Amino acid sequence: MKQEEILLKVNGTNYRLSIEPRRTLVEVLRENLGLTGTKKSCNEGDCGACTVLMDGRPVASCLVLAMDAQGREILTIEGLSEGQKLHPIQEAFLKHGAIQCGFCTPGMVMSAKAFLDQNPEPTTVEIRKAISGNLCRCTGYQHIVDSIMAASKMMQKKS
């Protein structure tokens, strides 16, 4: 299959890649760019493990063609922290026990970021809705909801 040259901007860095057009964004992130923080599980948009942000919106990267991700700002879990400095959402996840096996965590955090950036003062019902596309089997969601609420307060203080 003919390869295409694409330019992707991921976590602020521009990458020039040569890929088959059938490659999805999650495949390119993980296989071409070595950014394995974004996970793959169902591959059909029903679990949220592959959630990344495109222009600030949460997307199922298993259903985005890498070709269609050109010209967009892509943010993955690796792009959230700055060196050792964690994003408030990450701090909150650590503090409030939102992480167990950690496999849903990257997707969960990215969904939370997209949500809090638009809804700085959420209710718990709104939080549950924001992460309703991210399956978790370990935590029962309570601590994740608590973390996102706590993060919203932290982020408000900072601004």
Place this chain on the structure above:
Amino acid sequence: MGEYSVVGKSVERTDGRVKVTGKAKYAGDLVAPGMLHGKLLRSPLAHAKILNVDTNRAKALPGVIGVITGKDFPGIPYGTRPDTRDQLPMPITKVHHFGEGVAAVAAMDEDTAEEALDLIKVDYEELPVVLTAEDALKPDAPLVNEFSKSNLAYFSDFNFGDIEKGFKEADYIREEKFSSQRVTVGFIEPHACLAEVDPTGRVLLQGSKQSPYITWRHMCRALDIPLSGMRIVNPFVGGAFSGKHDPFDVDFAAAKLAQITGRPVKIVLNYDEVLAAYRQRNAMDARLKIGVRKNGAITALRAECILEGGPICGIGPFNVYYFGAFLNIPYKIPAIEYHGKLVYSNRAPCGTVRGQEITLAQFALDSLLHMVAEDLHIDQVEIRTINAVTDHWRTANGMMVDVSGLPKCIEKSAEKIKWQESRKGRPKGRGIGFSCASHPSGPRLGGHFGSSVILKLVEDGKVVLTHGGTEIGQGANTVFCQMAAEVLGLPFEDIIQGVSDSDTAILDSGMFGDRCTYWDGNATILAAKDLKRQLAEIAAKELKADPEELEFKSKRIFTKGNPEKGIDFLLAVRRAYYDQGTPLYGRGYWAATDIDIVDWKTGKGNLAHGLDFIATAIELEVDKETGKVTLIKAAHGDDAGQPINPLLLEGQVNGGSTHLAGQALLEESLYDEKGRALNFTWRDYKQPTSMDAPEYVVEHVHTHDPYGPFGAKGAGEASSCSTMAAIANGVCDAVGVRIKDLPITPEKILKALKEKEAK
């Protein structure tokens, strides 16, 4: 109990940072130079002879480096028990369930591997299928497993106490049938494995496996390699819940392809494969008969159950014993008779799932207890309090309850859910359901059951802790580090979690049955004490004191009661390394050899220490027009002895409860009449989302377990065991209908409501 510095505190998980930044590596993230990608070809039939597998065209496809089938393995069956060795790495003569892997390909890239699958031609001869327990036990039923002469895979029968007398003494007797459905395990990370063979021929396996020991023993046997010929290094595991103990075709195929091609081979599944063909919880049919006195106190229990477990025994023999064994707990039952059967079938193979069979037994028992309480007009909290086991209770089948916080658990959950207030009045359609449960802290299933921990004290004063288990999310790594820090008087941050590598870590029977905190925890304490002893000797010389009189706290070693007479912890370390050239290792091994290896067929014995207790109250709402159930709040009173890390413990309680709420209300693995899976994608297999889960409140009831590390008990699975009955009972309390076959669907509720109205 006492004042602890690290134990009992909700410290941040040791692996939290790497997980929250996306740096943690799971099996699917691993790469090795020259790595090939593997894929499995799956059977479209549930039961069929394999007449021929033609792999020639696949082998000829450019980019394909190796193709294997079941015939590439030595043909040595393996199994959980010596008398239940009924599994092969990959099938040879026949396929036993839909989606069973019949061939595997390793290619230069994933696309080529997928393409190659289409070029493999398998000739099948379809066989009639066995789907239910009823099918399995018919006299002319086709035999499912080629290593067994019967579809009756295992059985367990026991009779303790005087059952006749028990029923005679009862003022009231009730008998009911219950059943539960096939469900998947539901961890989010699909199976994945990277296998390599080193230049000396040793296999290195890095997979999403829960219990390295179990994987190792089975794989070496079935690959016919010596135990020293395999090394397992565990990456992080994305959830397991007992669905990842056994090696699967994924692991075997990766290893065999690595052996054949001489290159590393990685196989990563998509989740639909997991839902179609991998571990599920067995379906259950049970009949329970209970006798109680006027005040609700139980006098006798008779139970029968059949578990339908797919084409392998697996841990099934233990499951069928466990169902009956744990009917003896958490209530005082003076006499019990139990008959359990495990049968083979052509549905997906079963292992066990979070809470094991206790979830099913408790669903039946606590539903029945609710019914009895209703009949006798006894308050639901009262009947459970009356029957709750207390300290030093010995069950009819010989299990010893050392310490029981259950009465207090019941009190607290009732308080948190506002039980009394709800009896005075509540909105229409609202109800509260109770259930209690108990889960042991690691049963002793065989002579080889034990845990070991090694502590290496590094020259800079930090400790590297390795144990033979796996961090599957439960927080095992973290609590062990907490315990080591506590014993050695070091800050939590000074204990570093080492890699789980079978070459350096030692025996651990596995991460299941709530055994980790308890067994590995005790091993950690012993390892830390071993290290402490060595350091105390050095410090004693330095301080001219008696090593027995030394205390370790805040990175110092000093004489008891006289903190100034002491030295820095680091000084003792350096004395060893730099003055004596002595490395410092702490070794700890713990096995509860004082409890019994119970005979699963006859069931008597003290199976485990550290019985933990939980009382669960769930408030829910039933929409009488649609039949839909909305979970509002769950209040758990949990006795896990001394919580080592309260935040992690609560996470376990919440998680188990949501998981089993899924089985109670939403989940079912469906099959058609030919045994083909119907809903093997997450589009149609409904696990709870954040909007399905209720709000959780967890109240810790502190007790002190005499055998547990710092008095702790295992806590991972109690809430899994109590949730289903609590939901079923809540539905009853809300709208007066009793659903006894899981899942509790809106359709069943509406049907029951109509029947009730008709009366």
Place this chain on the structure above:
Amino acid sequence: MFIKRLPKFEYHAPTSLPEALDLLAKYDGKARVFAGGTDLLVSMKKREILPEHLISLKGIAELKGVHYDEKVEMRIGALVTLGEIEHSKIIQDDFCVLWDAVQVMASPQIRSLGTIGGNLCSAAPSADTAPPLIVLDASVEIISTKGKRKVLVENFFKGPGESVLNPDEILTHIFIPYPLKKSSGAYFKLMRRAAMDLAQVGVAVCLSFDSEKRVCRGARIALGAVGSTPIRVSKAEQILLNKEMSETVGKEAGKIAAQEASPRSSIRASKEYRREMIEVLTKRAVMAAYRRMG
């Protein structure tokens, strides 16, 4: 049987409608257009559909955006995502029945990608935007090299997965006439779980009232997931006309609606249950629309 990586195809990204139409015509029958791709890509991964050419519409500016003229109509570009509709105040205020639907569709991650045009063109009987658009009296504009045509959403569906769209046509816009002053609507979706689920039954209702806002002067009811296509149930609508709204009247309308539908049994729900639920949901949607009237 099991999901795979995407099959091979040639990718095209036209920047104008004429370009896209030319490509469709050129690859006659071997090409598929796509917007969000959330349905198409899954079908391709399952090897159910194997187009040799994929034409991404994402770069075509004129298919984007929500435009409204309060006196006339709302025009929604086919490429408008479900997420954009979710966050649109205008749609929430004035076209709440459509807004209700996007709230309960898929997940946030899919709503960011999935488009209203795509949802219609996939033509699933359970498509959540369909019943609301039907009761809003919406129509779609379809374009080909041969010209334009407008089709009422009510007449857009032919069968499960099948619409009136020809292989050489592209759906470009959805037109919704501006609602009457004294009207409101509601969409109710029954799901097995609380989120990220397909409809077992979907009911959309649009009611207009007299000046007192009590008597119903106009009613439109549409159902999803209970027939081979989303359907309008006109007999049920008749029940509501010129009546004062109440639970009883709503229930009656629901009963008739259930008779007009032809639900099937599937692993998602039995036909008996769906029929019963049409009644319940219709009643609830009618009452919700009524209450929204204020």
